[in-house]
Amino acid sequence: MRKSTFMFSSWLMLSSVMLQSQAVFAADAVANIRADVANGQTIYNEGKGDATACQGCHGEKALGNDSMGAPRLANIGQIYVVKQLNEFAEGKRIAPGVGVAMNDIAKALNEQDRRDVAAYLDSFEYETEPSDLKSLAADGSKVGKPEIGKLIVTKGIKGQVPACQDCHGFSGRAPLIPAINQQKFVYLVNQLNSFRDGSRANDPAVNQFGVMRGIAKKLSDENIADIAAFLSTVTRAAP
Amino acid sequence: MLHSKSIITVGIALVVLLASMVVLAANDNPASPKPPSQNPAKQQPSVQSKSVANTSSDSVDETKLRSGPGDPVAGKSKAELCFGCHGEDGNSIEPLIPKLAGQYGIYIAKQVRNYQASIRTHQIMGAVAASVSDADLADISAYFASQPMMKGARPSSNQIGKNLFEKDDLSRMMVRCNNCHGATGKGQNPRNSVFPVIGGQHKEYLLRQLLSFRKGDRNNSPGGVMNITVERLSDAELEALADYVSGL
Numbered sequence: 001m002r003k004s005t006f007m008f009s010s011w012l013m014l015s016s017v018m019l020q021s022q023a024v025f026a027a028d029a030v031a032n033i034r035a036d037v038a039n040g041q042t043i044y045n046e047g048k049g050d051a052t053a054c055q056g057c058h059g060e061k062a063l064g065n066d067s068m069g070a071p072r073l074a075n076i077g078q079i080y081v082v083k084q085l086n087e088f089a090e091g092k093r094i095a096p097g098v099g100v101a102m103n104d105i106a107k108a109l110n111e112q113d114r115r116d117v118a119a120y121l122d123s124f125e126y127e128t129e130p131s132d133l134k135s136l137a138a139d140g141s142k143v144g145k146p147e148i149g150k151l152i153v154t155k156g157i158k159g160q161v162p163a164c165q166d167c168h169g170f171s172g173r174a175p176l177i178p179a180i181n182q183q184k185f186v187y188l189v190n191q192l193n194s195f196r197d198g199s200r201a202n203d204p205a206v207n208q209f210g211v212m213r214g215i216a217k218k219l220s221d222e223n224i225a226d227i228a229a230f231l232s233t234v235t236r237a238a239p
Numbered sequence: 240m241l242h243s244k245s246i247i248t249v250g251i252a253l254v255v256l257l258a259s260m261v262v263l264a265a266n267d268n269p270a271s272p273k274p275p276s277q278n279p280a281k282q283q284p285s286v287q288s289k290s291v292a293n294t295s296s297d298s299v300d301e302t303k304l305r306s307g308p309g310d311p312v313a314g315k316s317k318a319e320l321c322f323g324c325h326g327e328d329g330n331s332i333e334p335l336i337p338k339l340a341g342q343y344g345i346y347i348a349k350q351v352r353n354y355q356a357s358i359r360t361h362q363i364m365g366a367v368a369a370s371v372s373d374a375d376l377a378d379i380s381a382y383f384a385s386q387p388m389m390k391g392a393r394p395s396s397n398q399i400g401k402n403l404f405e406k407d408d409l410s411r412m413m414v415r416c417n418n419c420h421g422a423t424g425k426g427q428n429p430r431n432s433v434f435p436v437i438g439g440q441h442k443e444y445l446l447r448q449l450l451s452f453r454k455g456d457r458n459n460s461p462g463g464v465m466n467i468t469v470e471r472l473s474d475a476e477l478e479a480l481a482d483y484v485s486g487l
Contacts, residue, residue: 033412035411035412037410079414119409167433174407
């Protein structure tokens with residue numbers, strides 16, 4: 001009897017210590033978040049468990065692939081990438097076409113893996129690889145005019161659409177606004193279309209209105225083709 | 240003999256060099272008349288869609304862009320209630336009351352509307368905001384936006400703050416401030432009201448906002464971007480940052 005009382009009280013003590021340390025851990029968890037580039041590199045190149053290697057679609061240097069509609073991921077923004085992976089895993093974002101694979105891939109990575117991969121992607125030296133508009137046009141894509149796209153990207157459409165660059169800059173505005181210069185043509189067109197028809201709805205909201213959904217609604221097919229033609233080929237840093 | 244010959248050679252070379260420099264300089268001179276075939280309009284995109292904005296940004300008054308849709312002159316007479324705390328030129332004295340001088344008009348108006356809707360809360364500002372009409376708000380905001388830009392009393396030498404302001408840290412997943420708020424914390428360009436002026440703001444006010452963003456008491460930034468940005472910064476780092484930014 002005495003023995004069991006002792007055991008019970010020691011169990012109480014032990015569990016209270018554990019609870020306490022758990023509370024401390026929760027408070028420190030956010031502050032102590034770290035990302036490991038080396039682990040990210042391994043996952044990117046070799047995959048992990050049910051997650052296939054990222055490089056298969058996004059390319060060894062993560063510059064994207066127009067024929068698959070795969071986006072450039074290198075240097076587009078670490079925290080943005082983590083957010084997308086989390087939302088793919090939660091089913092809040094579902095990509096069109098082959099991109100539908102992203103939900104299962106993201107689910108197969110734990111949160112630390114997602115942070116590590118994202119850190120690896122932002123550790124690349126900046127490289128450019130413009131979309132090949134000529135071959136895209138030959139394959140039947142409506143590629144638009146880069147010189148018109150430039151006007152929309154840098155100046156906007158008066159009274160309707162703000163300049164893309166105001167928010168995105170050249171290298172994105174971390175944490176939430178990705179770099180869009182040197183993004184792949186097909187991906188850009190798909191995203192603007194998805195924002196416009198609401199099938200992509202994980203953009204940041206201001207007063208409950210999704211910023212990108214609001215902007216994309218004011219763009220015509222022609223506008224979108226022009227913007228994507230410019231962004232996917234511009235190589236020089238603009239303000 | 241050989242010696243004098245080489246002097247002559249050098250002399251000739253010099254003359255040729257000088258002459259060619261003069262010719263080159265004349266070609267570079269923008270004042271010299273250009274052949275009529277060089278049409279500068281040719282360098283601009285020749286096709287312009289009707290829907291695309293007029294692009295003569297040079298002629299647009301920057302202050303007007305910064306002010307937003309309101310009328311700064313009308314705004315001055317409507318802003319008297321604000322002057323008591325925020326200063327007549329938008330440079331408040333009290334360190335917990337923000338300076339508004341040169342702040343984007345649209346940004347000021349958004350904050351007041353957020354106070355009206357209790358999305359951002361403050362006892363006094365909540366009450367004051369409730370009494371302002373939309374039209375007056377635009378004018379008042381334009382008035383403060385059109386004042387000379389706020390400025391820190393003295394530059395800060397705080398290295399921790401400077402590093403946080405200027406450098407990303409991949410391993411800690413931290414992003415620098417200047418990518419959005421501009422190199423000197425004055426925002427991006429005059430028409431871009433998304434990223435407010437923070438450089439030269441009061442240190443105490445900045446620190447209080449940073450702490451509120453971290454705690455989640457203030458969460459009216461687009462997509463909660465500020466909460467995400469500061470969530471991993473320590474008290475000491477936030478203070479260092481506020482110190483550095485206030486000196487810009």
